[in-house]
Amino acid sequence: MRNIFNYIDRPSPVHRLTGATKFICLLLWSFAAMSTYDTRLLVLLTVLSFVLFYISKIRLRDVSFLLSFMAVFMILNNILIFLFSPQHGVTLYGTCHELFSLGGRYVVTKEQLFYHLNLVLKYFATIPIVLLFVCTTNPSEFAASLNRVGVRYTIAYSVALALRYIPDIQKSYHEISQAQQARGIEMSKKQNLVKRLKSASTILIPLILSSMDRIDVISNAMELRGFGKGKKRTWYMARPFKAADIAAMAVCALLLGASITLNVINGGRFWNPFV
Amino acid sequence: MNEPIVEFKNFGFQYNAQAEPTLYDINLKIHKGEKVLIAGPSGCGKSTLAHCINGLIPFSFRGESTGTVTIMGRETKDLSLFEISKTVGTVLQDSDSQFIGLTVAEDIAFALENDCVGEPEMHDRVQKAAQIVNIESHLLHAPSELSGGQKQRVSLAGVMVDDVDVLLFDEPLANLDPATGKSAIELIDEIHKETGAAVIIIEHRLEDVLHRDVDRIVLMKQGRIISDTSPDVLLSSDLLLENGIREPLYLTAIKYAGVKVTEEMLPHSIRSLKLSDDDRGSVVSWFRSTPPRVREENRPYLLRAKNITFSYSSGHRALTDVSVDVRKGELIAIVGTNGAGKSTFSKVVCGFEHEQEGEIEFTGCDWKNMSLKERADHVGYVMQNPNQMLSKPMIYDEVALGLRTRGLSEDEIRPRVEKTLKTCGLWPFRNWPVSALSFGQKKRVTIASILVLEPEMIILDEPTAGQDYRHYTEIMEFLRDLNSEGVTVVMITHDMHLMLEYAERSVVFTDGAVIADDTSAGILTDPDIIKRANLKETSLYDLAVMCGIEEPREFVQRFIDYEREVFRS
């Protein structure tokens, strides 16, 4: 994959939303899913996110690599949590229903399993939405969206520059590495760590130093074309909000509202079925 | 005469890091609607002069200036960079860094976005500018999907969306293939006529710029303007040769024939050139009296690439069934359109990339399983972009790097590095950091760092890009010496002079395939191949036709042979 945005251009209602809408929804949604451990809401979010994923016509094989990576990450994180704190659920929910013992402090409880279930649901509730964002947002629109949601245009533009230069930097990295090998610098994977760090630095230093020179050239080029003169700027790729955009944002705001309300009603972030 | 748009009065400039001024005592006026070419050896301060016009000096580069620069009657230091940018549009030397947007359309729109132009109007103006430079079918493409020539067009459109009064081009032709370069010059000319803006072009390739008329040529040397006249006057003097700038080839040829070039002959272009019957006669008799050179017998093969097919991982097919043979001790050129696969071919030969089909033999051994590093002991590759090869901050260390990794002692390394630095014209800068060098100087450092390893065969990707004629000649003569000592040299180039003058044989690439493999004179006199490979017919051919010589191809060949003899002795 050459870039962060894995933009797949297939007409769908999700594609038609503006970049700004999708970005706001991503933020609202991920905060909603982050702030609550209420299983009922998490199930709702998960179901909704799968529905949206289906609507947007992204196919599983478009994202299978990312999914398998995330699965590994999720499993590892769950195992780590269990290893470090097998009774975390008991502390959180205040009751203890033992199921069976794995020896020592590793006693499996209903509370712990329920906590893990919530963690996994959180992943399921957010991953499809992030993938959706990555696959249906045109990277060119992203910076304009940031500016639209209130980020200063100068900072929004630095995000655009990052997206513009990531492929270039990857390409230079590759070429510098080849040029160094041609001059006799060993890059093989079999060497020890210190040697590999050293050979990595023979690529990184020219890569980074030439990028520093580039900063000067690019900022000159931008100033010569009037960047930074006004308090505002317009965007070629910006699109006006439509009814669907407002509706999408409203739904996401409602979900975040629900998440916060539930936290108040439950008297904390956890919905406790054990009492 | 109307008021000058740009005016320098007794102007001088010294960069903070420099011990000496870079510009001295500049007096120059540029009027509305004029078209001016600025020429001069590498490092003489042309880009610095350009920075003074577009406001990067004093607003971005630090240094001290004396005298004044005024734009539309106001001193630049009292204006802001933004105000200047409304008057002066600049196309920088490096079109990659000038490309700021994520796509073509956004890049063209950049200046308009900064001016808060509304979206509908912006889309309109972008569309118009794109049409003028003929890129409107690529509006949604990313820079990585464009060729060098297309990027150049985008930068042009990007400055044209704003109505500026001065257009400034810093080496617009570098890295363009000859036909694309020619159409860039035509495009600049059309824009000049259409908009009435003053046009300032900085360029080494004089003959290529003169393809369309310019009003004046400003010649610079070591930070001073030494001449500022019409092309005809300059070309009929000896100033160009004295200052290491290459004159048009047809002029060199008629000078060899003993004809004196005068202003009245309108020497600025082969089309305008007027030769009397006597002059023609001298050219013809020079041609008859120059003996054809005896060609050498065939030597054994060094490198044989057979039926190579290669695609990048993105799926882009870059080479299709390419076969190239290189004999031991040859000096050949690889030419062709931008994006034809010339650099890719070198990368495959050197093991940077791996062919999907075909095989490579070197002195009869199959190279299939040789690693990049092992191949590098036999074949040295100087890459197109010097920034990708430079890894040490200091010049000396950079050149010594390859020797050090091969485990030589410092005592053995020193003389070899010093000798190479001298041959590459880098001796005066040996204690400078690489970052302080100009593009042409950096390129020489990378050539030095490969030459010092003394490979059997050396591939140079655009060895003379950004070099003035003097350094160009130095590098090429050095390569020729190496070649006569038995080193095989392959050059990739867009410079037809270079190809004619130095390469016995040329291989022509188009769209990832080899379409011709012949003597250089043969290729540059074959209209079909010239057209298919975006090359440019040599003006020598036109000269021969003009003088009524029946074998123009032979004329071109004799010219090269003669020049070789002259340089030899």
Added chain:
Amino acid sequence: MKRSPVRTIVAIGIGAALFFVLGRFVAIPSPVPNTNICLQYGLLGFMAVLFGPIAGLLIGLIGHFLIDLSWGGGIWWSWVIASGIFGLLMGCISRKIALADGVFGKKGIATFNITQIIAHLICWVGVAPALDIAMYAEPANKVFVQGLVGGIANIITTAIVGTLLCLAYAAAKPKKGSLKEEN
């Protein structure tokens, strides 16, 4: 003369792009399985010292945000913020070290490394785990151990990569009035 703000904007963009490429594609597997050595913090330290705290903060935030986004699974806000704060803290010594003028001696090395150790400890043993607990309700001992291991690895790579970068940059920067042709 004042530095142009546009230069800082470009530095943030290019810095974030480099941070992303180093963090996402240039992984050097460490002896501990499943963890990679993060070279990007050496870069972040260097660029923060060169361009100041705001640039440091934004390079860390944007770069890390883009890395998380590119993996397609939730954005781990606590670590994104910690990366930003590391850049911010390193940027605070940009006035003490005149790296932009090519000065980076023994004193510079010491200042750089002491600051980076403190900053990493604050970020990975303080900020990141605290946010993990507050935002994600993860067990405390797990996040502290994770932070400590990550922090120490980052300290080591920043010490090597960051210091080397500063030295190379300073060496490559011509001193005022120093460029003279010699024969």
